[in-house]
Amino acid sequence: MPADGRIAVPEALAAAHSRYSGAADRAWSAALPELAAAYLERWELRRDGPVTHGMVALVLPVHCPDGTPAVLKLQPVDEETTGEADALRVWDGDGAVRLLRHDPDTGTTLLERLDPSRTLSAVPDDLAALRTLAELLARLTAHPAPSGMRRLADVAAGLLDRLPGALPALADPAERRLLADCAAATRELIHESGDRLLHWDLHYENVLAPLPGSGREPWLAIDPKPLEGDPGFELFPALWNRWDDVVATGDVPRMVRRRFDLMTETLGLDRERARGWTLARVLQNAVWDVEHGAAALQPVQVAIVEALTDR
Numbered sequence: 001m002p003a004d005g006r007i008a009v010p011e012a013l014a015a016a017h018s019r020y021s022g023a024a025d026r027a028w029s030a031a032l033p034e035l036a037a038a039y040l041e042r043w044e045l046r047r048d049g050p051v052t053h054g055m056v057a058l059v060l061p062v063h064c065p066d067g068t069p070a071v072l073k074l075q076p077v078d079e080e081t082t083g084e085a086d087a088l089r090v091w092d093g094d095g096a097v098r099l100l101r102h103d104p105d106t107g108t109t110l111l112e113r114l115d116p117s118r119t120l121s122a123v124p125d126d127l128a129a130l131r132t133l134a135e136l137l138a139r140l141t142a143h144p145a146p147s148g149m150r151r152l153a154d155v156a157a158g159l160l161d162r163l164p165g166a167l168p169a170l171a172d173p174a175e176r177r178l179l180a181d182c183a184a185a186t187r188e189l190i191h192e193s194g195d196r197l198l199h200w201d202l203h204y205e206n207v208l209a210p211l212p213g214s215g216r217e218p219w220l221a222i223d224p225k226p227l228e229g230d231p232g233f234e235l236f237p238a239l240w241n242r243w244d245d246v247v248a249t250g251d252v253p254r255m256v257r258r259r260f261d262l263m264t265e266t267l268g269l270d271r272e273r274a275r276g277w278t279l280a281r282v283l284q285n286a287v288w289d290v291e292h293g294a295a296a297l298q299p300v301q302v303a304i305v306e307a308l309t310d311r
Helices: 011-021 023-042 084-091 126-140 152-169 173-189 236-240 243-248 252-267 271-291 299-309
Strands: 058-063 069-074 099-103 108-112 114-119 196-198 207-210 227-229
Touching: 023 058, 023 069, 084 099, 084 108, 084 196, 126 207, 126 236, 126 252, 152 173, 152 227, 152 271, 173 271, 173 299, 236 252, 236 271, 236 299, 243 252, 252 271, 252 299, 271 299
Parallel strands: none
Antiparallel strands: 058 069, 069 108, 099 108, 114 207, 196 227
């Protein structure tokens, strides 16, 4: 911490904002110390530990005026973060971290404090961890999306518009065909995109345990990038996370399908629709990768598509 008591912006966080978001987010990062100080004072919060961060947000452990442990989360207001507070209000602590306060002008939130040292990724049994994740997804997506939430149909339409510019960058014709197949599956579903409240980024590192003695349930979701849509669009992160566990089985296609079947059964999803929306999620990741300089698909993406389409 600097000598004047202000927070120091972690270098990795500042670098991520500079790399992916340009001048506007560089300015936001530079203003973080003043922003944090303002909310510590405005909400009468007392610091209670070192700064942590993810790819986008800075997180500061604090105590509320009544002594309740919480975290102050600071992040820019943009397409990805807009709607996070609205989603957390809908869930109201049911399977997700509780929202305590929110300033929509700056995107600053005060959240229930969980235990960042205990994530679902630490559960040694891969399928047990996946079952917990799927059960959380089922609860979160049981809620209809609130009015004004971003729509999966619009996200999918944007991907299809960007695809012609991305395809030529792939060097392998087979990968271009695979991505075109993912786009075809997306087109078939785009007019039936669903109305559920999606988390959009639920993977093992975004599921934390509560603080000991809090009386909360064993696992809670954090960091939603909320979206209105079909729950089938939620499955892809859990298919590729903990990939070493998949490879260790010696039969990658079989294990991918086992993961997929466990999630579709737990969420009560139509398997073919879920398969199509999973291919749409591959399309999303692949287009993003190509737009950031990739000339080939990630092998994990290819393996998942092949497993789900019997290529």
